[in-house]
Amino acid sequence: MTGSILGLFGVLALLGGGALAAHAYSNSQQTIANPEYGEAIWSDEPADSIFPDTIGGRDGRLGDLTNPKYAYWRRLGISPETSCDKGLTAKTLAQAKQVGCKAVLRATYVDPTGDMVATVALIVLPGGVSKKQELAEAYEGMENEGAVAPLAVPGTLAAGWKKIDRNGSALASTSGEHLPYAVAATTGAVDGRIAGPLPGDWAEDYVEGMADKESWFAEAEILVSMFEAHIDDLQLQGSTW
Template sequence: MLVAGFGLVSALGGGLLVQHAVRNSDQKIRNKQYSMDLWRNVPVEKMFPAAIGREDPEKKSDGPDDERGWTRAAISSSTSCDAALSGGLVKLAAQRGCVAALRATYVDDTGGTAATVAIIAFRDLSAKEDLGDHIRDGRDKADHVVRALAAPGTQWKDAARTGDGGRAVFDMYTPMFVAVTAGPADGRRPGRLPDPWGNRPLEQKDDRSAWSSTAEGLAENVATRLANQIPKVGA
């Protein structure tokens, strides 16, 4: 009986070890270095999908991903921080160790608004902190933070930039920040409002606010997308 008891204990112990091994095999061990260099490890077309925005409200749960709102119109082959960024952000990014800035331009479904999105990569995780505050503080001065990337079929250029936004990628191992500038796709310059509105600073500020809200929303969309995609690409 004693021998049989030991056999039963051994069998139970072996079963528990097997069960533990199976559970461990399902665990995903985070590759921190992969996330630190995410901009090198993920194809640029995945970082900047062909279309972004909201899912079709009629989409079935098992249907293919099909977002609408913004269509990608151009992607830059350059990763230069100086070439992609402007205003106070280009200086601040350099001070904090910017290693790359990837850009793509999107056009909204109406064809009236263009936006250039910049995904900025740093060496240190702390570098992305408070960059959103810097962008918001510079809005009154029209200190645009991303250089407009020209896109076929539009007149999108630096002079048309009207509003800006930014959002850090919410991931503890990914030192990346998303900055966006938006404006009229037909190249119109944001001008002074006619009187009596043009004499009122608050109204002039509010005229830019809609563009800034658009840029902020797009920055949040892209930053959230990157954070959600990180576990799916081996990070």
């Protein structure tokens, strides 16, 4: 009888040990997000990870952001320059410098029609929340300044993309304590067409001085939103173990 009890105890001990081992193995397979990785994204992630080949979603906007099947924007080139002076337009640069701009990473994309180009920028700021929010608030009312200096890409549809061709822009701060970035974008036409005052009766529906730029600004805002989500994804992919 004693032997049977000891034998049963041994079996239970083995089962318990196996359960503990299985639990430990299960834990070892878990990926625990490291929020602080967000602070190193701009320096530790490859440029083509920060600026993927394609970005879009199931509805052409958000969703499977880097899945080529749902691409809305396709990358044409990435700037080797990372200085704030090279990446931003004058008034945006002045505001960015006031809050301690550290670097500006840029890439240029084209939409599916081949008619619209956009340069998107990741603006690197000191840690914390206040600096990026301060920049985003300062940018309000400065949309016509263009935010990001256009990045021309030789040999592509964006070969002639330059400052004068800017039609829309947007800038927003990323969310999260450990994401010290603002994301900005400037949009324009591949053929250099400039958005201007609407003709005839159409102009009556707009405040004097307004131009037919709403769609350009809307596209810039959507692109900024997609990159905000993409940066969030990169932060989640960074892990401790």
